[in-house]
Amino acid sequence: NAGVTQTPKFRVLKTGQSMTLLCAQDMNHEYMYWYRQDPGMGLRLIHYSVGEGTTAKGEVPDGYNVSRLKKQNFLLGLESAAPSQTSVYFCASTTDRGLGGYTFGSGTRLTVV
Amino acid sequence: AQRVTQPEKLLSVFKGAPVELKCNYSYSGSPELFWYVQYSRQRLQLLLRHISRESIKGFTADLNKGETSFHLKKPFAQEEDSAMYYCALTTGANSKLTFGKGITLSVRP
Numbered sequence: 001n002a003g004v005t006q007t008p009k010f011r012v013l014k015t016g017q018s019m020t021l022l023c024a025q026d027m028n029h030e031y032m033y034w035y036r037q038d039p040g041m042g043l044r045l046i047h048y049s050v051g052e053g054t055t056a057k058g059e060v061p062d063g064y065n066v067s068r069l070k071k072q073n074f075l076l077g078l079e080s081a082a083p084s085q086t087s088v089y090f091c092a093s094t095t096d097r098g099l100g101g102y103t104f105g106s107g108t109r110l111t112v113v
Numbered sequence: 114a115q116r117v118t119q120p121e122k123l124l125s126v127f128k129g130a131p132v133e134l135k136c137n138y139s140y141s142g143s144p145e146l147f148w149y150v151q152y153s154r155q156r157l158q159l160l161l162r163h164i165s166r167e168s169i170k171g172f173t174a175d176l177n178k179g180e181t182s183f184h185l186k187k188p189f190a191q192e193e194d195s196a197m198y199y200c201a202l203t204t205g206a207n208s209k210l211t212f213g214k215g216i217t218l219s220v221r222p
Contacts, residue, residue: 092210107156
């Protein structure tokens with residue numbers, strides 16, 4: 001049982017480059033989330049999805065796009081990376097009430113130079 | 114909108130000392146509160162939930178609706194408790210979690 005798997009684990013991008021972060025979960029969870037973690041800022045919600053084919057903006061969505069074509073996968077895209085997007089990105093999933101807590105992936109450490 | 118406040122960034126204690134990590138929230142309804150822990154360069158893990166009233170690894174947290182607080186406590190800290198701790202809240206809407214900024218707990222030998 002893998003839980004939540006994120007790929008890649010590390011990436012260095014040049015300003016203006018694009019990339020996609022993949023999150024996959026095998027728990028049949030409806031809800032999936034992308035957060036970024038920055039020192040002194042905690043975790044901030046970028047985008048989330050309440051089910052296959054649906055996405056919504058979180059607290060800091062600018063510069064990011066997402067897609068949820070399959071229930072088990074949630075993709076986060078950066079179309080034109082900026083140094084301000086240097087961060088650690090975490091994906092999480094939960095059941096529809098979330099009372100059992102989130103299951104997190106191991107994170108993607110992204111550096112934009 | 115809901116908010117979670119963790120007023121301290123760092124707490125450093127000696128092994129065996131009591132620990133209290135503060136968490137205050139603002140929300141007009143009845144939220145669900147959580148504590149998450151992140152050990153060095155690892156993923157976040159759920160530590161405990163207020164609805165289950167459980168004790169995990171010796172940690173407990175009591176929801177005080179009057180003071181809108183959900184402080185995390187442990188009577189005797191261990192070195193392996195050194196980690197980043199996040200308090201989080203959900204209102205149930207889309208199960209979104211709002212996190213505090215986190216506090217680093219350092220337990221010295």
